Amino acid sequence: MNFKKIILFVAACLILLIFFNTTFYGNWFQTKIYRAWESEAEVETFDYQWDHMDPVQRKIDKLASTYTFSQQVAEFLKKNGAKNPLVLLPPQEYIKERQIDMIIPEPIVFYYHCGVKGAWYNSANVNQANWAIIARNGELTIIPIQNQPERDAIIASYKSAVDKANQAAGQPK
Amino acid sequence: MNFTGLLFVLIGHFLSGRGTLAIFNIKLKPLITFLVSMILGVALLSLVPFIMQLFYIPITRTNVILGIAILCLLLNIPTLIRLRSGNITMPKLNFNLEFYEIPVLLVFTVVMLVSIWRCFYYPPFARDMLSGPEAIAEFTVREKTMLNSIFSLNLESTNNHLKPPYVTDLQIIYKMLVSPFGQVWLSVLAVSFLIWAYAILREKLHPFIAGIIFLFFFTMPDPFAYTYIMLFDYSNMVFFFAGFYFLVQYLEKKQYNIFLFSVLLFGIATYIRLETLVLEGLILPLLFFYFRKDKVPPVKIIIRFAIFLIVPFFFYEMWVGLFVKHYLPVHFDVSQEINKNFSNLSPFFERLGSMTKILIFGISDNPNQKDINLRLYGYFVYLFLLILIVDIIFYRKYFTLESKVALYGILVVYLGMPFLGYLIPWVDLMNTTKRGLYKMFPLMLLYMRNSGLLQMLSNNIRNWELPQIPGAKRPKTAMANTSQPKPAAQPNKKNKK
Numbered sequence: 001m002n003f004k005k006i007i008l009f010v011a012a013c014l015i016l017l018i019f020f021n022t023t024f025y026g027n028w029f030q031t032k033i034y035r036a037w038e039s040e041a042e043v044e045t046f047d048y049q050w051d052h053m054d055p056v057q058r059k060i061d062k063l064a065s066t067y068t069f070s071q072q073v074a075e076f077l078k079k080n081g082a083k084n085p086l087v088l089l090p091p092q093e094y095i096k097e098r099q100i101d102m103i104i105p106e107p108i109v110f111y112y113h114c115g116v117k118g119a120w121y122n123s124a125n126v127n128q129a130n131w132a133i134i135a136r137n138g139e140l141t142i143i144p145i146q147n148q149p150e151r152d153a154i155i156a157s158y159k160s161a162v163d164k165a166n167q168a169a170g171q172p173k
Numbered sequence: 174m175n176f177t178g179l180l181f182v183l184i185g186h187f188l189s190g191r192g193t194l195a196i197f198n199i200k201l202k203p204l205i206t207f208l209v210s211m212i213l214g215v216a217l218l219s220l221v222p223f224i225m226q227l228f229y230i231p232i233t234r235t236n237v238i239l240g241i242a243i244l245c246l247l248l249n250i251p252t253l254i255r256l257r258s259g260n261i262t263m264p265k266l267n268f269n270l271e272f273y274e275i276p277v278l279l280v281f282t283v284v285m286l287v288s289i290w291r292c293f294y295y296p297p298f299a300r301d302m303l304s305g306p307e308a309i310a311e312f313t314v315r316e317k318t319m320l321n322s323i324f325s326l327n328l329e330s331t332n333n334h335l336k337p338p339y340v341t342d343l344q345i346i347y348k349m350l351v352s353p354f355g356q357v358w359l360s361v362l363a364v365s366f367l368i369w370a371y372a373i374l375r376e377k378l379h380p381f382i383a384g385i386i387f388l389f390f391f392t393m394p395d396p397f398a399y400t401y402i403m404l405f406d407y408s409n410m411v412f413f414f415a416g417f418y419f420l421v422q423y424l425e426k427k428q429y430n431i432f433l434f435s436v437l438l439f440g441i442a443t444y445i446r447l448e449t450l451v452l453e454g455l456i457l458p459l460l461f462f463y464f465r466k467d468k469v470p471p472v473k474i475i476i477r478f479a480i481f482l483i484v485p486f487f488f489y490e491m492w493v494g495l496f497v498k499h500y501l502p503v504h505f506d507v508s509q510e511i512n513k514n515f516s517n518l519s520p521f522f523e524r525l526g527s528m529t530k531i532l533i534f535g536i537s538d539n540p541n542q543k544d545i546n547l548r549l550y551g552y553f554v555y556l557f558l559l560i561l562i563v564d565i566i567f568y569r570k571y572f573t574l575e576s577k578v579a580l581y582g583i584l585v586v587y588l589g590m591p592f593l594g595y596l597i598p599w600v601d602l603m604n605t606t607k608r609g610l611y612k613m614f615p616l617m618l619l620y621m622r623n624s625g626l627l628q629m630l631s632n633n634i635r636n637w638e639l640p641q642i643p644g645a646k647r648p649k650t651a652m653a654n655t656s657q658p659k660p661a662a663q664p665n666k667k668n669k670k
Contacts (some may be wrong), residue, residue, distance in 0.1 A: 004637065005273055005638070006272075008381050008634075009275070011381070012273050012274070013276050014383060015629050016276050016277065019388060022552065025392060027552070028394055032287075032394065032397070033283065033284055033287050036291075051181055053295070055354065058295065058354075059296045062296055063298060072331065106330040106331065107326050107327045107486075108303075108304045108305075108308055108328060109304050111299075112304075112308040112309070112311060112312075117325075118327070119325075120327065120330070121325040122329075123329060124329075144550070162465075
């Protein structure tokens with residue numbers, strides 16, 4: 001082999017070594033690439049992922065509570081024989097106000113995750129909602145909506161949380 | 174993972190892309206033909222479920238397979254005719270890889286294996302996908318129609334269900350035939366594109382120099398992340414660049430078929446992100462300049478302008494004018510999305526300023542945005558600027574047509590993205606503009622392969638590596654297209670002296 005090609009080979013290796021030893025690219029390689037082999041978050045490693053190929057598990061690992069929450073709601077409704085459920089989904093401000101660490105999916109994402117229709121308190125069909133997610137004792141729970149006053153009360157509690165958050169942020173109601 | 178399904182789809186990508194190249198009579202080296210065919214084939218197959226839906230054909234697995242087969246067959250009719258007449262030769266593969274390219278290519282392979290694995294393993298998780306294309310694709314697979322129960326939901330929180338069908342359709346195909354999360358098409362596109370990008374560099378630069386530039390390119394943090402996070406922007410970048418690449422080829426070779434092919438690629442870029450149409454409009458002055466320079470008659474100029482705009486507009490209208498308007502059960506008025514106060518240009522200049530300051534140079538009072546340019550794009554932009562400045566100071570004479578067109582393309586994106594922000598208020602800085610700027614980066618590569626500085630360095634390495642014997646031919650190092658225009662000016666310090 002041409003000796004000059006070997007020199008170029010060594011130079012290429014040296015450049016790579018310097019490149020990935022710079023703070024920026026070294027950090028990038030460590031946190032974005034090498035993480036697949038060794039990471040504090042085990043779910044991000046090849047070893048873990050190779051042993052967990054079930055699509056549902058993969059969704060749980062990646063989408064976390066957004067997916068499991070939707071699944072739990074769907075399971076609950078199925079167990080309770082709910083027919084044509086339309087679930088009133090709380091706004092994020094309500095969840096935050098109740099100090100619950102959870103991201104509530106928007107109606108389309110909720111439907112994508114579990115096949116159950118959802119609505120927001122300002123959706124056009126909100127008055128058809130027959131189930132609702134509310135906070136109780138620091139946890140989210142699903143309750144059936146029996147009548148319009150009950151529905152109005154839930155909507156009012158959602159709206160109040162949004163208004164308070166807007167006021168705090170200096171936005172109009 | 175259904176490997177038979179994957180093989181079928183991969184063959185489908187190749188055949189549809191290859192057939193289209195043959196229709197346009199685009200001649201490239203075998204490796205580049207394969208890569209461009211795969212890239213093109215990804216977009217072409219995405220048309221299958223969409224066309225089926227236009228004709229209300231149930232989108233079942235069998236129908237999708239048949240649709241792909243028919244598309245491949247139709248696009249390969251000219252090739253089949255040539256094959257029957259025996260007027261076809263088998264390509265000779267010649268990779269001609271140098272020993273010293275292996276380190277960089279090895280790192281590239283490792284990085285891309287991680288990307289491919291994540292693309293396959295993780296479910297789609299970008300919000301813009303889950304609240305639009307991915308959700309529609311999932312329920313299309315279940316309900317056999319793109320006009321499915323998603324459109325019976327409350328969609329006030331999103332407009333993502335109105336975005337073009339490119340991702341939706343590819344997800345339908347891959348979910349039906351390959352894996353439950355689809356997405357692997359993104360790896361096919363990203364890997365093909367990156368290898369092509371390297372081959373483009375290597376055509377004109379010494380492989381050692383090409384490798385270093387390529388290293389800065391494929392390690393750009395944000396674009397790398399989108400080689401496995403499914404969204405529109407990476408694909409949009411690929412096709413916008415491909416359009417530009419073949420536009421340069423046309424301007425150099427003056428072959429009309431290449432112009433038409435370039436227009437098709439710009440059309441596909443529009444089909445992926447509709448607002449690309451605006452950027453394509455900004456390319457017209459460049460075309461006008463070269464048409465005038467080549468003394469093209471005014472009537473022909475008008476016809477070519479019309480073709481250049483009509484094809485992307487056709488793709489735009491196919492979705493907005495036809496499908497959204499007449500098929501989707503939801504109302505959408507595009508005029509509501511556009512800025513009404515055209516006389517006030519301050520949003521354009523504000524966006525241009527914040528884009529330059531924050532996204533390109535990382536200057537911001539917000540501590541979260543400080544140095545964000547590096548976190549997004551690494552040092553690639555700085556590398557480009559450094560090379561450009563050195564070229565402007567020392568190698569002004571060596572600017573080629575390709576480097577000028579590439580610089581014009583960069584300018585189109587640089588001014589076009591803020592213009593889009595001014596035109597369409599929902600085009601924000603930290604999402605749409607941040608990813609829209611991707612389109613500049615392969616154009617920067619295209620510039621760099623013509624850079625006087627890099628050409629000089631390449632020539633010096635070549636001369637040192639293989640001192641030229643008078644009368645002897647230097648072996649070819651480029652693994653890509655030989656049907657290249659005349660090589661870029663090759664400054665050499667020794668020769669200059």
